[in-house]
Amino acid sequence: MTTIAPPGPIDDRARGLLGGGLALRRRVADALVTGGCVAALLVAAVPLLHLVVTVASRGAGAITPAWFTRSIQGNVGQLASQGKINDAFAGGAGTLAQGDIVLGMQPAIVGTLVITGLASLLAIPLGVLGAVYLNEYGRRSRPASALRFLTDVMTGVPSVVMGLFIFSVWVVPRGATGLSALAGALALACLMLPIVVRSTEEMLKLVPDNLREASAALGTRTWRTTVGVVIPAALPGITSGAMLAVARAAGETAPLLFTIGAVTRTNWGIDGVTTALPMQIYANATENTPEQALMAWGAALTLIVIVVVCTVLARVVTSRFSFRPT
Amino acid sequence: MPEMVEEVRAPGPEARPELDDAGASPELPDVVFDVQRLSVLYGSFRAVRDISLRVHEHEITAFIGPSGCGKTTMLRCFNRLNDLVEGARVEGRLEYHGVDLYDPRVNVTEVRRRIGMVFQKPNPFPKSIYDNVAYGPRITGLRKGLDDVVERALRGAALWDEVKDRLKASGLSLSGGQQQRLCIARAIATEPEVLLMDEPCSALDPIATTRIEDLMQEIKDQYTIVIVTHNMQQAARVSDRTAFFTTEVGASGEARTGVLVESDVTERIFSNPSDERTENYVTGRFG
Numbered sequence: 350m351t352t353i354a355p356p357g358p359i360d361d362r363a364r365g366l367l368g369g370g371l372a373l374r375r376r377v378a379d380a381l382v383t384g385g386c387v388a389a390l391l392v393a394a395v396p397l398l399h400l401v402v403t404v405a406s407r408g409a410g411a412i413t414p415a416w417f418t419r420s421i422q423g424n425v426g427q428l429a430s431q432g433k434i435n436d437a438f439a440g441g442a443g444t445l446a447q448g449d450i451v452l453g454m455q456p457a458i459v460g461t462l463v464i465t466g467l468a469s470l471l472a473i474p475l476g477v478l479g480a481v482y483l484n485e486y487g488r489r490s491r492p493a494s495a496l497r498f499l500t501d502v503m504t505g506v507p508s509v510v511m512g513l514f515i516f517s518v519w520v521v522p523r524g525a526t527g528l529s530a531l532a533g534a535l536a537l538a539c540l541m542l543p544i545v546v547r548s549t550e551e552m553l554k555l556v557p558d559n560l561r562e563a564s565a566a567l568g569t570r571t572w573r574t575t576v577g578v579v580i581p582a583a584l585p586g587i588t589s590g591a592m593l594a595v596a597r598a599a600g601e602t603a604p605l606l607f608t609i610g611a612v613t614r615t616n617w618g619i620d621g622v623t624t625a626l627p628m629q630i631y632a633n634a635t636e637n638t639p640e641q642a643l644m645a646w647g648a649a650l651t652l653i654v655i656v657v658v659c660t661v662l663a664r665v666v667t668s669r670f671s672f673r674p675t
Numbered sequence: 676m677p678e679m680v681e682e683v684r685a686p687g688p689e690a691r692p693e694l695d696d697a698g699a700s701p702e703l704p705d706v707v708f709d710v711q712r713l714s715v716l717y718g719s720f721r722a723v724r725d726i727s728l729r730v731h732e733h734e735i736t737a738f739i740g741p742s743g744c745g746k747t748t749m750l751r752c753f754n755r756l757n758d759l760v761e762g763a764r765v766e767g768r769l770e771y772h773g774v775d776l777y778d779p780r781v782n783v784t785e786v787r788r789r790i791g792m793v794f795q796k797p798n799p800f801p802k803s804i805y806d807n808v809a810y811g812p813r814i815t816g817l818r819k820g821l822d823d824v825v826e827r828a829l830r831g832a833a834l835w836d837e838v839k840d841r842l843k844a845s846g847l848s849l850s851g852g853q854q855q856r857l858c859i860a861r862a863i864a865t866e867p868e869v870l871l872m873d874e875p876c877s878a879l880d881p882i883a884t885t886r887i888e889d890l891m892q893e894i895k896d897q898y899t900i901v902i903v904t905h906n907m908q909q910a911a912r913v914s915d916r917t918a919f920f921t922t923e924v925g926a927s928g929e930a931r932t933g934v935l936v937e938s939d940v941t942e943r944i945f946s947n948p949s950d951e952r953t954e955n956y957v958t959g960r961f962g
């Protein structure tokens with residue numbers, strides 16, 4: 350065992366290392382900037398938390414088993430005035446009596462799942478393939494640059510324009526049968542496509558070239574390298590981007606206004622008119638009875654939960670497939 | 676001893692023989708690569724100029740020289756990996772057992788299956804150890820007996836004993852030296868004829884370096900190895916034949932181009948080189 354010698358005299362060259370710490374000016378600057386960052390974070394978190402809490406507290410009352418199984422009552426205000434709506438839905442603990450009308454949202458929930466699901470099936474594979482072309486094949490060629498530019502422009506196109514576009518090229522030519530879940534999905538897919546393409550391309554860019562070289566040097570063709578090495582390495586990021594697009598599309602009202610119609614009965618198919626949660630939020634929030642307000646809040650809460658569940662599911666699934674350094 | 680490889684036998688690019696001209700390439704039994712006046716250009720920049728040398732079977736050929744002299748560029752011609760670089764092209768002739776590798780009819784993926792490569796920085800795929808080694812055989816369609824192939828390759832790369840109990844672990848969980856041996860295992864799993872090694876030890880410590888060097892000696896009976904190295908001692912230790920490259924300032928004075936100074940039996944390069952520049956380099960007076 351060695352003992353630690355008592356401190357000796359301090360050499361001149363070490364002067365200034367002890368004591369003082371940060372100069373006052375630097376300490377003030379440190380406190381200001383740190384405080385500023387924390388304050389900015391809090392300010393940014395306020396609307397987010399406020400929104401979640403508000404939607405959850407106001408919408409929770411609408412969520413009963415019937416919410417997921419019943420059709421939408423178009424005339425809840427009138428029914429309420431006849432005392433036929435159970436006040437359980439206002440958040441109270443009322444009881445259901447025989448013959449009571451119960452708030453239902455099944456058509457919109459199903460509609461949102463069908464339309465968004467279909468739009469994802471259309472846009473995500475297409476978008477990922479487009480990004481693969483841009484990053485793995487086209488690179489800096491002219492067609493790739495042109496496509497990249499168009500995609501950027503498309504990202505900025507307002508969603509209502511996407512709705513009008515599908516309305517004019519798909520809905521109108523089909524006349525009476527034009528309004529459908531499929532038409533809505535097409536409009537949402539147009540909206541999602543540029544987001545998926547650009548986010549996927551960014552993720553593919555992050556995959557180091559030395560992996561591509563390693564694969565190529567083993568006699569692997571580019572497509573095989575892309576499928577076997579590049580996409581798996583970028584998968585978590587690709588999923589995040591895709592889920593961002595899904596969340597964006599699930600919450601869109603404008604593209605659906607002209608494309609899916611509005612119904613109060615559940616439509617499980619992709620043909621025929623249907624409805625969706627954002628449409629119901631819009632329709633009910635613009636009425637002024639408390640019951641319809643409750644339906645709007647409930648629909649908003651349902652939409653948020655659907656998006657969160659999809660995102661979490663996608664993350665869990667991709668984490669199974671992706672290989673992280675341990 | 677085989678003759679000096681400096682001389683250019685075949686006509687240069689300006690009088691290039693037809694490919695099916697049988698007389699163009701008199702076979703020496705032990706020549707794997709026959710490089711004749713090869714130049715590599717990136718756009719208008721000439722990276723290496725007029726390289727002529729031969730690589731012999733079951734030998735280790737080392738490329739040495741200062742940074743930027745085109746050693747790696749030259750190495751990446753052997754498996755046409757420069758094709759991946761935008762604007763890269765070659766002039767001259769590079770024969771592999773009599774086939775010009777830059778003939779438009781050449782199947783590039785097939786070339787790369789026969790000529791494996793190990794890179795400067797260990798670059799295992801973000802997959803398991805097993806999947807890293809099985810990657811190449813799977814590409815060629817192998818499904819049965821993969822376990823044996825993986826084991827043989829890992830044994831060949833002297834890594835088996837260290838990883839046999841955790842083949843499912845990520846390749847990235849290994850140490851740098853182990854990762855590089857994993858990359859060697861991955862390269863030899865497809866049973867190539869040639870192994871190109873681009874400074875395979877530059878990111879490794881001396882112990883890991885020794886392991887890789889020993890490994891090269893062990894496997895050279897089965898493979899022909901071309902190694903680029905910055906380390907002259909390494910070249911002297913491991914190689915049978917050494918090619919010394921240097922840079923040359925172009926006539927216009929701005930672009931630096933890599934040229935081959937001489938290529939000979941390693942012993943002679945280090946003890947009695949024929950060119951003064953080689954002597955200056957190997958004795959440490961330059962570079």
